[in-house]
Amino acid sequence: MLDTTALESFPSLISHGINVAGEISAPPSFQLPNSNDFDGFVKETIQMVKPAKGTTTLAFIFKEGVMVAADSRASMGGYISSHSVKKIIEINPYMLGTMAGGAADCQFWHRNLGIKCRLHELANKRRISVTGASKLLANILYSYRGMGLSVGTMIAGWDETGPGLYYVDSEGGRLKGNRFSVGSGSPYAYGVLDSGYKYDMSVEEASELARRAIYHATFRDGASGGVASVYYVGPTGWKKLSGDDVGELHYHYNPVTPSTVEQEMVEAAGP
Amino acid sequence: MECVFGLVGTDFAIVVADTSAVHSILVHKSNEDKIMFLDSHKLVAASGEPGDRVQFTEYIQKNVALYQFRNGIPLTTAAAANFTRGELATALRKNPYSVNILLAGYDKETGPSLYYIDYIATLHKLEKGAFGYGSYFSLSMMDRHYHSGMSVEEAIDLVDKCIAEIRSRLVVAPPNFVIKIVDKDGAREYAWRQSVNDTPVPSA
Numbered sequence: 029m030l031d032t033t034a035l036e037s038f039p040s041l042i043s044h045g046i047n048v049a050g051e052i053s054a055p056p057s058f059q060l061p062n063s064n065d066f067d068g069f070v071k072e073t074i075q076m077v078k079p080a081k082g083t084t085t086l087a088f089i090f091k092e093g094v095m096v097a098a099d100s101r102a103s104m105g106g107y108i109s110s111h112s113v114k115k116i117i118e119i120n121p122y123m124l125g126t127m128a129g130g131a132a133d134c135q136f137w138h139r140n141l142g143i144k145c146r147l148h149e150l151a152n153k154r155r156i157s158v159t160g161a162s163k164l165l166a167n168i169l170y171s172y173r174g175m176g177l178s179v180g181t182m183i184a185g186w187d188e189t190g191p192g193l194y195y196v197d198s199e200g201g202r203l204k205g206n207r208f209s210v211g212s213g214s215p216y217a218y219g220v221l222d223s224g225y226k227y228d229m230s231v232e233e234a235s236e237l238a239r240r241a242i243y244h245a246t247f248r249d250g251a252s253g254g255v256a257s258v259y260y261v262g263p264t265g266w267k268k269l270s271g272d273d274v275g276e277l278h279y280h281y282n283p284v285t286p287s288t289v290e291q292e293m294v295e296a297a298g299p
Numbered sequence: 300m301e302c303v304f305g306l307v308g309t310d311f312a313i314v315v316a317d318t319s320a321v322h323s324i325l326v327h328k329s330n331e332d333k334i335m336f337l338d339s340h341k342l343v344a345a346s347g348e349p350g351d352r353v354q355f356t357e358y359i360q361k362n363v364a365l366y367q368f369r370n371g372i373p374l375t376t377a378a379a380a381n382f383t384r385g386e387l388a389t390a391l392r393k394n395p396y397s398v399n400i401l402l403a404g405y406d407k408e409t410g411p412s413l414y415y416i417d418y419i420a421t422l423h424k425l426e427k428g429a430f431g432y433g434s435y436f437s438l439s440m441m442d443r444h445y446h447s448g449m450s451v452e453e454a455i456d457l458v459d460k461c462i463a464e465i466r467s468r469l470v471v472a473p474p475n476f477v478i479k480i481v482d483k484d485g486a487r488e489y490a491w492r493q494s495v496n497d498t499p500v501p502s503a
Contacts, residue, residue: 214325
């Protein structure tokens with residue numbers, strides 16, 4: 029069944045309680061576009077959104093907690109529409125979500141998840157676990173399966189059982205793991221991440237690994253770029269560690285060495 | 300590329316599943332357990348779309364538990380299999396679940412049994428069964444070497460033969476498998492067969 033908590037049924041302006049006509053007020057619903065072929069329209073939308081996971085995000089668990097990193101480029105086909113997209117979403121002070129896929133979908137549903145987590149805290153007098161939060165999101169996304177949502181996210185946090193990391197997507201998949209990368213640049217990031225990963229890293233080493241992996245992915249993947257943001261989630265909550273422009277990182281990792289000039293250009297001698 | 304297969308022995312049933320969670324060309328995880336404990340004496344090995352696989356099997360698991368709470372006795376394996384098939388059939392023409400299931404169980408009265416339930420709600424009670432690309436290799440291996448009344452050692456030997464065949468012949472063969480067994484003492488994990496290790500996080 030669909031999760032309709034996010035849909036408002038706006039209160040009637042006329043009266044409080046029973047409608048003037050004595051009718052039962054309509055259930056929460058959303059407006060459908062006017063089109064002759066709704067099914068075709070939906071299929072087209074889904075196809076349009078499908079390749080849109082143009083991004084690189086990654087997260088991994090290590091000794092000190094969870095490291096989360098992402099790029100900041102938004103692309104529409106071949107056009108780079110923004111270089112300053114916040115792809116790491118702060119659900120609450122001890123949980124982060126990453127964005128890949130539809131920006132609106134990710135932002136909206138992460139915000140909705142934050143609301144549900146807060147309601148859980150108020151109802152149960154204890155914080156929700158990362159397992160619980162990720163399951164809430166996965167169930168919501170599953171109920172909208174096939175309707176064109178595009179969400180590829182990782183939920184990273186620290187709860188009573190320690191650091192937690194889950195991958196959740198709009199096909200309904202949910203995976204628990206120690207290392208994930210999501211987006212079009214993820215295969216490139218995985219290579220760097222897998223080869224450099226050790227459980228016993230310090231926070232500095234881990235943030236450098238995360239930053240490096242994002243940089244290498246942005247170098248090779250056209251749909252990723254901008255700023256590499258790195259966040260750390262520890263026992264006291266999350267903290268943003270750095271946000272470096274990947275263009276500058278390139279010259280930091282590959283410094284320009286002045287080379288000997290073989291032949292100087294000389295002015296052509298006049299006639 | 301998901302491989303699930305199983306067989307029935309003298310007084311036990313075994314199911315084997317690969318443990319890769321794959322998304323197009325990427326392997327997100329290579330130790331994903333796809334065999335769920337339906338109750339103390341039943342195993343469900345499922346393969347299919349990731350959301351459907353987990354959501355549908357958890358739905359069946361919770362309903363089986365509910366029956367036990369309401370009625371004080373657990374469902375038989377046959378009843379659980381028929382219930383599962385019924386749910387798949389009801390959803391089939393509106394909102395189908397893309398999950399293939401091998402349900403293995405042990406009942407005190409009837410002994411071990413294996414049920415093959417595919418995504419269009421076909422139900423067969425079988426001695427040996429398989430799903431996925433791996434079935435092209437494991438089915439003929441089992442047809443050749445299986446005989447009724449196998450011991451655990453003989454069955455595990457056959458399972459290893461099938462895994463070896465899948466590993467050598469399937470183009471993108473999953474590296475790791477999990478083997479679970481169910482007998483009069485209940486359902487439990489028997490072994491893993493791993494050729495690629497995810498760096499393990501030491502447990503607290």
